[in-house]
Amino acid sequence: MDNYLRDMALFVEVVKARGFRSAADAIGIPNSTLSRRITELEKSIGLRLLHRTTRKIELTEAGQIYFERCKRIVDEARLAHEQLGEMLAQPSGVLRASLPVDFAVTYLAPLIAEFSRLYPGITFDFDLTPRRVDLVSEPFDVAIRMGQPENSQLIARPLATLTPYLYASPGYLKLSGEPSVPAELEQRECFNIQPAGTWTLHDGRQTATAAVGGRFSLNSVGMLRRLATLDLGIILLPEEIVADELASGKLQRIMPQWHGTPQPVYVLTETRLLPAKTQRFIEFLRERLGR
Structure with missing residues (x-):
């Protein structure tokens, strides 16, 4: 079904571009690949959709009906995809963070309160013990540390410098x-x-x-x-x-x-591929702390 919807979308692009070459350039795939897929689409539905000439393409009668239906289906699919992307991009879920105790209580607490009001879909699980959590083996999204990072395998982003x-x-x-x-x-x-x-x-x-x-x-x-x-x-x-x-x-x-x-303050993560809740938290702290 996914391949069929993909080929329907390609057919719509060919018709809108009024040619294979223009559509291929716009989509970023080889012209021959695009032509082959439309041919396969015609075979799969048993209808001739396009009249091809050396200069242009024209829709057949069946192609015109099919195009109108395809366009509606493709537009609806794209809208659903965008809405799903927006939903997934909204920060939500539990943000698990390891924070230095005194820096968090004295300095970060007002910032965390502001962040929580901006993103009501996020709940928070903070570890403020002196121990150094293991971001690889423990279920933490992020850790904030003062001083130079010790583990070179982690992704370190500078937040601030404290003197x-x-x-x-x-x-x-x-x-x-x-x-x-x-x-x-x-x-x-x-x-x-x-x-x-x-x-x-x-x-x-x-x-x-x-x-x-x-x-x-x-x-x-x-x-x-x-x-x-x-x-x-x-x-x-x-x-x-x-x-x-x-x-x-x-x-x-x-x-x-x-x-x-001066001591650097870093935010550490295990990976660069972060969920929205973690991305927003890091971006917010970097903005507020001036980095």
Whole structure:
């Protein structure tokens, strides 16, 4: 049935173009192939549809009746196909995403709320645990990650670049004083996700390093922020992560001329062939985050 409908559509194109060569050029198939298919169509229905000459084609009486019916059927089929395509293109279904906890809660949540209002047909299943989900073996559509992608087999699309700055609470600064150069950070309580580490800082002209550490070993950015608001030390994080604490005055930026190494934010997928729900989500985030 599909081949029969295809040949009916080819017949309609030949009649509308008033010739095989013009129709073949418009459709993008060889002229000989097109002529053979119309001949096969005539044989299959047992009717002569066209009078062929070296210069033009003309419809037979039966061909005229057949053309009118074919055109109606083909037009209806094309309309149904377009409507089906539009329906399938509408974002719907469950969007399963793995998101970095603090970045999602602080920065992505308002964007996700906006996206959900734009596409009411999508429901959401978010994993905000610190673990790195496996997009190949687990049923996730997309993952957002900070830092350079680790798995080269995944498709990575840049979303944004976040620059970390130094922050501390007014209470901590009152107790310990505000450092003015990177070297002074080594005498301060500094929070790292790792037990100890080196902060690389830039001021636009030079780069400096500071071996920092403290009494707390953390694997939670949220806990790190909370301890900083409780006057316990200095943190190095993107402004987007500490926006709420800055707005409330619980944290303030220090050593403003210095900043950490910018961190890329990527959206990862297993494949480039994405359903509409995932495509729209990625496009929306890239637009809002400025990439």
